[in-house]
Amino acid sequence: MKDEARLENIDQLTNLIEADSNEHALKEIATLFVSAINDWPSQNQTNINEYIEELHNYFGTPITKDAILSKTTSDSSEDLWRKESAASLLELLDIAEKQYQEEDLKQLIQTIVKYYQNPSVITDPVALLEQFGVYDEKMDLSSYQYPTLELLPSLLQPLFSKMGQEASQYKLPLLLDGSEDLKLRELYHHPNILLAGTIASGKTQFVYNQLVMWLYLYHPAQLKLVICRSKPVDYNTLAILERHFLAALPGVETPLVEGKQVCSTIDAIILECEQRLNLFQKAGVKGVEDYNNKFINRTLDPNLGHRYLPNIVLVMDDIQTFLDENTIKSLIALTRMNLYTGIYLLAVTSQIMSRIITPQLRANFSVRIGMKLMSQNESKKILDCVGAEKLASPGELIYEQGERLGKGTQPYVEYNFIAAICKFISEQRGYPSAYLLPIYEIELPSIGDFDIETRDQLFREAAQLIVMHQQGSTALIQRKLKLGYNRAVRIMDQLEAVGIVGPFEGSKAREVLYPDDTL
Numbered sequence: 001m002k003d004e005a006r007l008e009n010i011d012q013l014t015n016l017i018e019a020d021s022n023e024h025a026l027k028e029i030a031t032l033f034v035s036a037i038n039d040w041p042s043q044n045q046t047n048i049n050e051y052i053e054e055l056h057n058y059f060g061t062p063i064t065k066d067a068i069l070s071k072t073t074s075d076s077s078e079d080l081w082r083k084e085s086a087a088s089l090l091e092l093l094d095i096a097e098k099q100y101q102e103e104d105l106k107q108l109i110q111t112i113v114k115y116y117q118n119p120s121v122i123t124d125p126v127a128l129l130e131q132f133g134v135y136d137e138k139m140d141l142s143s144y145q146y147p148t149l150e151l152l153p154s155l156l157q158p159l160f161s162k163m164g165q166e167a168s169q170y171k172l173p174l175l176l177d178g179s180e181d182l183k184l185r186e187l188y189h190h191p192n193i194l195l196a197g198t199i200a201s202g203k204t205q206f207v208y209n210q211l212v213m214w215l216y217l218y219h220p221a222q223l224k225l226v227i228c229r230s231k232p233v234d235y236n237t238l239a240i241l242e243r244h245f246l247a248a249l250p251g252v253e254t255p256l257v258e259g260k261q262v263c264s265t266i267d268a269i270i271l272e273c274e275q276r277l278n279l280f281q282k283a284g285v286k287g288v289e290d291y292n293n294k295f296i297n298r299t300l301d302p303n304l305g306h307r308y309l310p311n312i313v314l315v316m317d318d319i320q321t322f323l324d325e326n327t328i329k330s331l332i333a334l335t336r337m338n339l340y341t342g343i344y345l346l347a348v349t350s351q352i353m354s355r356i357i358t359p360q361l362r363a364n365f366s367v368r369i370g371m372k373l374m375s376q377n378e379s380k381k382i383l384d385c386v387g388a389e390k391l392a393s394p395g396e397l398i399y400e401q402g403e404r405l406g407k408g409t410q411p412y413v414e415y416n417f418i419a420a421i422c423k424f425i426s427e428q429r430g431y432p433s434a435y436l437l438p439i440y441e442i443e444l445p446s447i448g449d450f451d452i453e454t455r456d457q458l459f460r461e462a463a464q465l466i467v468m469h470q471q472g473s474t475a476l477i478q479r480k481l482k483l484g485y486n487r488a489v490r491i492m493d494q495l496e497a498v499g500i501v502g503p504f505e506g507s508k509a510r511e512v513l514y515p516d517d518t519l
């Protein structure tokens with residue numbers, strides 16, 4: 001984590017609260033705390049710790065509601081100010097008790113200081129872009145409000161509150177254990193995670209837990225998700241986050257990735273990865289963390305292609321359903337090059353066969369997690385040791401990273417709460433579209449018997465669509481580019497003229513003559 005200026009002074013805290021455009025319980029508590037300090041009858045009190053010490057001297061230790069109530073009785077004019085101050089303290093302890101089950105004022109103030117000391121929680125990189133001269137009104141989500149803890153069941157609020165405090169030290173955390181021993185894992189040095197478990201062992205819940213945690217921690221400018229699903233019923237709740245947190249290929253209808261699109265999407269992520277590595281080289285840095293710091297500190301010129309790089313997490317649930325030969329090759333390529341790029345892969349499977357998780361691919365997953373597995377043999381295949389066959393299902397897991405092994409339990413966040421969090425986010429202003437993944441530009445052939453000037457304006461987009469989907473269908477152009485039939489037919493004729501598709505074949509789709517490995 002980078003060093004932050006220490007937050008000790010009451011004026012600093014007041015300024016940070018004012019700059020925090022989100023409404024949440026911690027801000028309310030911090031505001032009451034500032035007003036309690038301002039009312040406290042001591043000379044020029046400006047230091048937060050000294051103020052806490054004065055409170056301890058006066059109320060005793062710990063400073064609880066009972067301690068405050070039993071002290072605030074006398075009527076001298078100095079005590080009137082103390083009473084005012086105490087009223088704010090009582091109010092803030094009241095909120096803290098309900099929201100965070102915290103009764104000790106000192107602990108609470110430490111939490112506030114920690115929260116406001118870490119600017120990544122409150123700083124919006126998009127708002128910062130304004131300073132770089134590349135500010136774009138359409139991309140401004142500076143009024144974005146992070147989901148509040150109240151959207152979670154009250155039983156889980158203390159866990160997420162603790163998570164929020166601890167997670168500020170991580171570049172991207174993974175939740176491994178949600179029991180009393182909260183256990184998070186830093187993914188920056190281990191960006192590829194494999195999760196295996198039998199059917200109904202809690203794998204999808206594991207994925208949702210990570211997503212919910214990240215949605216609590218990050219601004220839409222900082223995190224993008226690509227979700228590959230095998231069943232159309234999965235992850236529908238997340239589709240409404242398209243314009244906030246999802247990344248997608250240009251021109252696709254649903255931002256949740258299925259079937260044939262999986263391989264082209266992974267290839268697009270590989271391209272994004274390559275672009276990032278180029279940017280790092282130009283910037284003279286090793287990874288995304290230093291790169292973004294340089295960008296925020298205005299040492300990288302946006303006119304040279306530099307931009308803020310969000311974390312991108314590729315989630316592949318039921319990975320076995322996507323793994324044909326090409327996809328395995330692409331995944332191996334991706335997992336070889338994505339270290340420190342801010343691009344992560346979370347792969348989930350219920351099938352432990354080496355045909356699916358090939359030794360080459362397995363070796364690139366440096367974080368491996370087993371939920372309940374069928375046999376000792378399966379456990380060994382995933383974790384290099386037995387044990388996962390004995391886990392309680394759903395929810396328990398064993399994780400392995402390098403030499404270490406650990407056991408954890410996943411919390412259970414019911415889907416209606418997840419849906420409420422997504423709804424809370426989706427109702428806010430979003431970007432004009434999903435974060436668009438790059439696609440390889442097609443070198444259009446120069447052959448053809450029509451004038452380039454007469455090409456349809458959407459000719460290039462249509463060509464990319466047809467080649468990407470390997471489907472010479474007029475209906476596809478109509479649907480994806482939202483065009484009328486006649487215009488789509490005209491474009492198809494133009495595509496035939498340059499040799500991208502074959503001739504019209506009646507009710508059959510035209511043959512695509514341009515191979516998709518050029519994409």
Ligand SMILES: Nc1ncnc2c1ncn2[C@@H]1O[C@H](COP(=O)(O)OP(=O)(O)OP(=O)(O)O)[C@@H](O)[C@H]1O
Nearest residue numbers: 198199200201202203204205350394395410411412
């Ligand atoms: N930690 C947990 N505590 C209690 N119930 C849980 C927990 N995790 C999951 N469940 C419940 O167990 C069931 C199976 O969970 P989930 O769908 O996550 O499993 P899965 O491994 O993804 O299953 P599949 O392989 O069929 O996709 C669901 O009904 C879910 O609500």
